Amino acid sequence: MLLTSIALADALLGWLTAHAGDALVRGSARKTLGDAQQRAFRHVIDSAIGEAVHTVANELPERRRKELAKQLRKSRAQLTGDPADYLELSHMVQAFLDSPAGVQLLSGFDVDGARLSDALTFWITDGVARDALAGGALAPLATHSQFSGLFDLSEQTLTTLGSLTGRVEETLEIVRALAERIDHTGQPSPAMAFTALVAERTRLFTGRRQLLARIDAALADPGFPSGYLLVTGEPGIGKTALVAHLVSSRGYVHHFNSRSEGITSTTAFTSMVCAQLAARYGLPQPPQGEERLGSAALSRMLALAAAQARADAPVVILLDALDEAEQPPSGGNRLYLPAVLPTHTYVIATSRELSDDFLTVSSLRRFHLSDDAPENLSDITEYVNGRLDTSADLAGRVATAGLTRDAFVTDMVACSQGNFLYVVHVLADLCDTDSDRAALINPAALPVGLRDYYRTHWRVMKDRWPAVLADKYETALRCLAVMREPVPVGAWVDFTPGDVDAQVARHVVREWRQFLNRRQSLHNNEPRYAVYHSTFVDFLRDEGPGLEPYERHVYQVERSMLLRLLRDTRS
Template sequence: MAGRYQHSELAVGLRALKNHFGLTNRQIAAAAGVDERRVGAWLRGEHVPGRSSLRQIVRAMVRLAGRARNRRPLPDEHAHLLDDGETGPWWAWRDAAGAEDTGAPLSPLQAHIREFGTLIEERTRRFTGRGFVLDAIEGFLGDPAFASGYVVLQGEPGIGKTTVLAELIRRHGCVHHFNIATEGIRSADAFLADVCAQLIVRYGLDHADLPAAASRDGGFLSRLLAEAAVRHPVLVVVDALDEAEEAPDGTNTLFLPSTLPRGVHFVVSTREQHDLRLLVEDRRDVMLRDDDPRNIADITDHVSEVLRTGDGRLTGYRPDKLVDVLVERSEGNFMYVKHVLRDILAGVLTPSDVDTLPNGLRDYYRTHWNRMRARDAEHFLRFQEPTICLLATAREPVTAGQVTEWVREHWAANGWDGTRVRQYLVLEVVRQWREYLNTDGGGADTRYRIYHSSFQDFLREEIGLADYHTSVSASALAKIAITETSSRPA
């Protein structure tokens, strides 16, 4: 089978294997021990991997397959890649690979560019509907009377703003940045470094690296936008301004420029009625309202499609009734629908639960919280609530080992024996709450974070996180004390 693939087909085959196993670029990169940006470039066909790298990533994908929940057949033309053999399935692509990796080495600028490919993939994998929102945005971008400026997409948490912007990025391949409070990606510094580096790389601007002052204010960003706009229209997409750090008095959120050069547009999103610091010369707003008939129609179509493909897992349900109930109880919120459909398909909810489904996303969180607590109140108090609430306090994704340390500190603060807290017990909580968490990386370095800011809001406002912040601080101080003690001379 050697030589079956040509260079132009190599990326297609790699993507087929990746999609077959339901993997992400981040998982492949971590398992293969290579840079995630390199993996993305290889799978997009921008660079050709050398034989050594090809062997690493294909074997990594096959290795990860044991943990993947695959229900899709591998296309016939790629089925032989799963054959066992003396050299492994990567052999089929050997002659399509180069002797060495092609493409220039990663420049200093690449170190500033954040990888959001996994997020974009996840949000656009089954993208449907939302034509009315995208048409409104595209209409503004193509309006000759709107030569430059900001398009602001507004809507409540969970209504689908991030998904809309991810689809816009997928279609345009534009410069982009996501503010994610649960990952600690919310500073002006992170935004400016990421977007400035992307602008230089994408538009071939004459800068080898970012100057030290690039992330100090919006001056260098404005300069780059002007340089790029001389030759090309420029589109920059920025998600979740409401999750960004509070701006200094008198400045825009993330130091966004008040005036944009002709041909430059920003599309940004924020919560509805959020106190947004965005004082700009030209701005258009797109409102994604929960009671908009077009939004309700999108939710109806989405629920109907999921139920249509639910197979035997919907035995005992009346699909027509289920669609009506979900659409009504969702109050126009896509996140609500996502959680309920997942619980139905997983068997957590039964047909008898349909008539008692809560109204709206916040009530759904409250109902699920109470349901989990009712199963074993003592275990919930000592393990589940601390684990989830401590994850909600984290400013970035953290390992199970770190969470275990925090839970022990929480136990000590409550007069409980912290030595009873074991990491496997924390991981069991993570497994039980997996639909509310995101995972990054793999193996011992797997890191966890709260999936969505709306759930973090619920925990902060209704459960309370003050005591858990104290436990995190106490754990950090204890580490400092140990370090100082061990560093003293005997």
């Protein structure tokens, strides 16, 4: 984690002191907290109400949960006051729920008032902490002498509320956001933010001609003057590669969500897209902090950009992995995407198929990448043939196994079950010139499907681990899988239990390199690592001990660091 850098930690504390100080202690809270803070606080309260109702009333029908949340939001003023009253939050929440008005509100709902009070206190405190430490409008609260005590109270509610593991936004993201505010020098431009990912995913891009033609036809259709184009498909079928190809070939405004890299928040999406729109269309940047307040900033920027658009030159935004973006607690579209887009404005989004209604908009066209569709299998065939043409090592392995080219291609396509990620991984193993790693896959006996490939790879690799180190290697890899942010080796070790050291972590990097993304730090040249694809995380979740014990451990380390930062800031 970045907090392992003492210099950066000092810089963060200095930034908080310089920009927030002891404003609430030195002067009138109501003078310090103006309109922006009021809006930010209302946003935190509304989100917290949705989370609290979900936490304590999950057995109620959805309609009743929504009704309870609606009633609580109507009583927001009596329930929580305003930011100036925040330090009395726990007393205010409990007092209101115990009052005649609160009892009347809860009548008819099978909800325990005490647990609801605990849940509201937890989620409101958590929301304020995230906003404050991210340099948002509520930053002055983070320096108040009583804040860490209130956060400790929120921590205690975990006992009564059960497991909320992983729901607090990772301290990593908070630190990164603050670091970017401290020093903008050396930061990549928005257009360059995903350069490495785009280059990686487009390097061997193949096919998709029919889908691209259908997308182009929709963008040119007079009967479809604006709206959303949603491309769905199973994980690993190539949705991210498609978006990367469109970025590379068309230069569209873009954003890539990634659960494994911690890029899932509405703020990250809105700030990235607004910055690209501003640069492309010569628009003023949104005021600092406005991107945190839902879709208002994005809608305003889209309207300004659309004023310059034409039917033959529309505004197009690419949005990858919408399913991996955070869900709004009170319903609505993920990333608070607007229901209606201006004329000549389009969002092309990708997602795995989901059962929830995660995109409710006025104009939508769907395109599905089916794993058994002839055009998908044809694209995979073209990809395998292309790799055989360009890799003498691969062709040699196939010939040594006694297979003809046609027989190998046929087997690969059949065993892939239409999944591009399977083909990428298997061919990478077969092309590996390392004699030990080449034994991972037998060209004449391919695993069937991505899950079977992971299982085969996992079994062979574990057999190769020295018995005395096997537990350490597995612990290190599983901990990395639950970190939702690329981390340097030092931070990775800090978050890992037991006696895992840097040498073990580096060995895991060498042995599992194809399953890991490598990113360079923006602040130094130190490499950071994250799991390459969510399908591998899903496999580890179902295999052996799963990931829950490691999630709990990482979560507790993160909370301890966050509390320590708050206490250090206070002192």
